[in-house]
Amino acid sequence: MRTRCARLMRFAAASISAMMLFAAAACGSQTSSEQPAQTNPGTTSQQKATGPITVVSSINQWGSLAAELGGDDVKVTSIVNTTNVDAHDFEPKTSDIAKLSKAQIVIANGAGYDSWATKALGKSSSLVSAASVVGAMEGDNPHLWFSKDARSGMAEAITDAYIKALPSKKKDFQQRLKTWQQGEKSLEKWTGDFTKNHSKLTYAATEPVAYYLMADLGFDDATPKGYAQSVASEGESAPADLQSFQQLIEKRSIDVLINNTQEASDATNMITGTAGRSDVPVVDVSEQMPEKAESLNAWINQLVNTIIDAVDPSYGCEANEDSESADGTDEANGADDTADADGNGSADGTQNTENGDADTGASGTDATEQQDGSDTATTQSDKDSTPNFIRECKASKSSSQQSDTSSNDSDSSDSSQEPDTKQPDPGK
Ligand SMILES: [Zn+2]
Numbered sequence: 001m002r003t004r005c006a007r008l009m010r011f012a013a014a015s016i017s018a019m020m021l022f023a024a025a026a027c028g029s030q031t032s033s034e035q036p037a038q039t040n041p042g043t044t045s046q047q048k049a050t051g052p053i054t055v056v057s058s059i060n061q062w063g064s065l066a067a068e069l070g071g072d073d074v075k076v077t078s079i080v081n082t083t084n085v086d087a088h089d090f091e092p093k094t095s096d097i098a099k100l101s102k103a104q105i106v107i108a109n110g111a112g113y114d115s116w117a118t119k120a121l122g123k124s125s126s127l128v129s130a131a132s133v134v135g136a137m138e139g140d141n142p143h144l145w146f147s148k149d150a151r152s153g154m155a156e157a158i159t160d161a162y163i164k165a166l167p168s169k170k171k172d173f174q175q176r177l178k179t180w181q182q183g184e185k186s187l188e189k190w191t192g193d194f195t196k197n198h199s200k201l202t203y204a205a206t207e208p209v210a211y212y213l214m215a216d217l218g219f220d221d222a223t224p225k226g227y228a229q230s231v232a233s234e235g236e237s238a239p240a241d242l243q244s245f246q247q248l249i250e251k252r253s254i255d256v257l258i259n260n261t262q263e264a265s266d267a268t269n270m271i272t273g274t275a276g277r278s279d280v281p282v283v284d285v286s287e288q289m290p291e292k293a294e295s296l297n298a299w300i301n302q303l304v305n306t307i308i309d310a311v312d313p314s315y316g317c318e319a320n321e322d323s324e325s326a327d328g329t330d331e332a333n334g335a336d337d338t339a340d341a342d343g344n345g346s347a348d349g350t351q352n353t354e355n356g357d358a359d360t361g362a363s364g365t366d367a368t369e370q371q372d373g374s375d376t377a378t379t380q381s382d383k384d385s386t387p388n389f390i391r392e393c394k395a396s397k398s399s400s401q402q403s404d405t406s407s408n409d410s411d412s413s414d415s416s417q418e419p420d421t422k423q424p425d426p427g428k
Helices: 016-028 060-073 094-102 115-119 130-134 148-165 167-197 208-216 225-232 239-250 266-277 296-311 334-340 365-372 376-382 405-412
Strands: 005-008 053-059 074-080 105-108 126-129 202-205 256-260 282-285 390-393
Touching (some): 053 094, 060 074, 060 148, 060 167, 060 296, 074 094, 105 115, 126 130, 126 148, 130 148, 148 167, 167 296, 202 208, 202 239, 208 256, 208 282, 256 266, 266 282, 282 296
Parallel strands (some): 053 105, 105 126
Antiparallel strands (some): 005 390
16 A cells, blocks of 8 residues: 555645645644644633634534634634544533533534534634534534535634634635635535546445445445444444345445544444455545544545555556656655646655646646746645645556656646536535
8 A cells, every 4th residue: 555656646636735824824724733822711702802702612623623613813723633432422521511602613423423522612702513504413424524615604604703703804714715615616616627537336334434434435335224223323233234234345346445543343343354355445534634634535535545546556547657766865856847837746655745736626726837947846845744645556657657747647637627416415
């Protein structure tokens, strides 16, 4: 799985300078586990209107988005911020409740996922709820952060709440939203392109954490119904249901198994074991955002790439070229890169590579910029702050294969901006 065939992700394709701002803002405010502004507990609302907004998010997925969108104008605390808890059975501490009740803005997921958060809402707190944004009810699949519709709706709703709380920073909030939307659009294009190029892919899941993500990617859910129902009701799976799940895997009737690492049990261990013996690829997906993830979209982008690696390892790699040249030396290959306007990163990093991939950007402008500017040199300085994402390809490719890749790229980058038709239904 570890490969040298590193390919910069298309998600970073939007304007690099814009992304720099975006990254700087995001990094400056990733305070998932910090204390909220407790230095002046007696703040009045007038005073609050000038300082950073105190935001408490029930879960770090939405907390990360809130931090990105708020920059220095917010102080975000996420209550559930580790992948080591059972998110569905999380019980807040007294101090968590206190944080929630003091927050100016509480961000919750809803749909029964974190009802403890809304119960603790203070009288003067305003609530932004993902379930409300998309109209999801308790009983619906609650893993809304994996839904592109929910993400976009939440980004707008959070920004609205920020503007209400701190009107003097309206323009800043609007700008951050715009920047975020560019990144989201690139991510959606990347997933949409994959969907257009693949049909009839199926998956099964030990727990439906990635339901919306798989729907966005065009996968059909083949998880045996009985098993899925028992998981949904948090009950034990009947032996017969486990057996049909195992048979499904043994017959290799699915393209990939999604394994929720935060909801592991004897049953899920048995299922993943069967997948291992049957050569069915397993992709681990957690509920919460891993600590090392840079942002909500960066994490999702990586998951998308991992899923692509599992079902079609060469997808997106044809255009990939010289990643073989490995660690760091790519930077010297500016001439090659300009051929396809494709940044290419050092092969061993998973996130922080230096260059933006321009080829499938939402707009074609980046490609032009890079071609003009002999790319790698200009992006060198962005290395530290630009959130770039790599497509790590399973199959290592020889660097000699890289020529003529621009045609591949243009196939998938014909700036077709029509939204893909397989919109997931967040209400499901
Ligand atoms: Zn779950």
